[in-house]
Amino acid sequence: xxxxxxxxxxxxxxxxxxxxxxxxxxxxxxxxxxxxAAAATYDVIVEDPYLEMHTGPGRGYPVFYVAERGERVExxxxxxxxxxxxxxxxxEGWVPLAQLQRTLGLDGEPFDVPTFELGDYTxxxxxxGALYGDFGGANVISVYGAFGLTPNLSLELALSxxxxxxxxxxxxxxxxxxxxxPDKRFSPYIALGAGVxxxxxxxxxxxxxxxxxxxxxxxxxxRAYLTRRFVFxxxxxxxxxxxxxxxxxxxxxxxxxxxxxx
Amino acid sequence: MESRxxxxxxxxxxxxxxxxxxxxxxxxxxADERPPVIEPALERRRIDPADIDTEDFEVGIxxxxxSVEDFGVNTVVGARFAxxxxxxxxxxxxxxxxxxxxxxxxxxxxxxxxxxxSEREYSYYNVSLGYNLLPGESFIGRNxxxxxxxxxxxxxxxxxxxxxDRFTINFGLGLRLLPLDWLAVHADVxxxxxxxxxxxxxxxxHNLEAHVGVxxxx
Numbered sequence: 001x002x003x004x005x006x007x008x009x010x011x012x013x014x015x016x017x018x019x020x021x022x023x024x025x026x027x028x029x030x031x032x033x034x035x036x037a038a039a040a041t042y043d044v045i046v047e048d049p050y051l052e053m054h055t056g057p058g059r060g061y062p063v064f065y066v067a068e069r070g071e072r073v074e075x076x077x078x079x080x081x082x083x084x085x086x087x088x089x090x091x092e093g094w095v096p097l098a099q100l101q102r103t104l105g106l107d108g109e110p111f112d113v114p115t116f117e118l119g120d121y122t123x124x125x126x127x128x129g130a131l132y133g134d135f136g137g138a139n140v141i142s143v144y145g146a147f148g149l150t151p152n153l154s155l156e157l158a159l160s161x162x163x164x165x166x167x168x169x170x171x172x173x174x175x176x177x178x179x180x181x182p183d184k185r186f187s188p189y190i191a192l193g194a195g196v197x198x199x200x201x202x203x204x205x206x207x208x209x210x211x212x213x214x215x216x217x218x219x220x221x222x223r224a225y226l227t228r229r230f231v232f233x234x235x236x237x238x239x240x241x242x243x244x245x246x247x248x249x250x251x252x253x254x255x256x257x258x259x260x261x262x
Numbered sequence: 263m264e265s266r267x268x269x270x271x272x273x274x275x276x277x278x279x280x281x282x283x284x285x286x287x288x289x290x291x292x293a294d295e296r297p298p299v300i301e302p303a304l305e306r307r308r309i310d311p312a313d314i315d316t317e318d319f320e321v322g323i324x325x326x327x328x329s330v331e332d333f334g335v336n337t338v339v340g341a342r343f344a345x346x347x348x349x350x351x352x353x354x355x356x357x358x359x360x361x362x363x364x365x366x367x368x369x370x371x372x373x374x375x376x377x378x379x380s381e382r383e384y385s386y387y388n389v390s391l392g393y394n395l396l397p398g399e400s401f402i403g404r405n406x407x408x409x410x411x412x413x414x415x416x417x418x419x420x421x422x423x424x425x426x427d428r429f430t431i432n433f434g435l436g437l438r439l440l441p442l443d444w445l446a447v448h449a450d451v452x453x454x455x456x457x458x459x460x461x462x463x464x465x466x467x468h469n470l471e472a473h474v475g476v477x478x479x480x
């Protein structure tokens with residue numbers, strides 16, 4: 001009976017994964033729905049002597065068509081800092097932002113799109129990122145999401161997996177982060193938080209059990225704004241794990257990684 | 263019951279996707295506006311340049327072969343999600359799974375199995391940084407060119423295999439070919455490197471994966 005029930009659970013687990021994949025693919029298909037429909041397009045008039053159109057959104061793709069001054073082109077879509085445009089003859093090609101900024105909209109205003117600069121970074125609300133580092137001798141991979149309460153203060157929810165030689169841990173924590181100079185390109189911060197550490201000793205070790213302990217941490221770090229929505233981040237944190245043994249455990253953590261803001 | 267619900271759900275989302283419902287809402291915004299007293303000479307567009315469709319995300323699935331050191335070569339399937347930061351750099355999160363086979367030792371000696379069935383399942387996730395090293399056009403025949411890019415990619419992640427989680431470094435090379443502006447076909451080769459102690463002593467294993475996949479830009 002026990003055997004049967006365990007097989008049943010296994011079977012359901014596997015089906016669950018398969019279902020999840022199928023649902024994911026279906027949702028993706030629905031979300032994308034074949035070729036992206038013509039959404040908002042924007043017409044501009046070429047002001048430079050000419051506008052070079054590349055076959056793709058990048059430095060390596062050749063120029064295959066040139067639109068002349070005074071010609072009207074339709075901006076269809078954007079990928080990183082490249083824009084796909086269509087001329088009245090129907091040719092479609094890609095133009096870098098710097099060239100497109102030297103065109104005029106139909107209202108006579110220069111073409112202007114959000115380009116994400118340091119000011120946008122200071123005013124950000126949401127941030128997500130991934131970090132990698134060392135957690136008391138173990139490799140740690142961490143993902144986090146943060147919500148900005150004020151330019152200085154933000155709430156940060158992080159989930160980390162530490163993979164060590166003798167044990168693995170999952171660490172979930174919530175921290176409040178204070179940025180000292182949020183409007184600077186290099187911005188130091190301090191953090192204070194609490195969470196849970198779940199430790200799972202390696203299967204090859206004998207007579208060990210999983211344990212779950214609460215933990216508190218304090219730390220400091222530095223953010224460096226790189227480009228567009230991209231931020232580099234490095235930090236040090238000191239954890240105190242409140243174990244059920246006589247002594248609390250102290251763990252030092254170093255991490256560095258990248259994040260994006262919205 | 264569960265599968266019927268699933269079929270219903272799939273039908274709904276597929277139908278929504280195929281009819282493209284909710285995509286054309288922006289068209290009739292200005293329907294009930296009063297006509298202006300003076301018709302401006304230029305046609306006024308109500309669209310802000312900031313509304314231009316931005317397609318920096320890429321999502322898709324892949325399938326291929328994964329060689330797990332000592333544990334045979336098997337089919338691997340996975341999904342990937344990427345964000346293009348600049349024309350050169352992108353970040354990617356991927357997850358995949360595969361099965362593994364008994365080692366030659368287990369087969370030849372007829373001795374006890376090293377792993378249980380569930381421990382033989384191999385799954386991984388990783389977060390990587392990619393660099394478009396060689397962007398350009400590739401010709402298929404004389405008249406047909408596709409935008410392609412050869413990229414280098416590497417990162418960190420976790421592999422669950424033989425009953426434990428194992429910290430894994432991955433790096434590799436990939437080719438992205440775009441038949442359409444929003445559709446890409448990938449061919450990738452990756453090395454997943456992690457330490458394994460199942461065969462008596464700790465050793466670093468190289469696990470090579472080759473896969474092809476499709477992704478959509480959105």
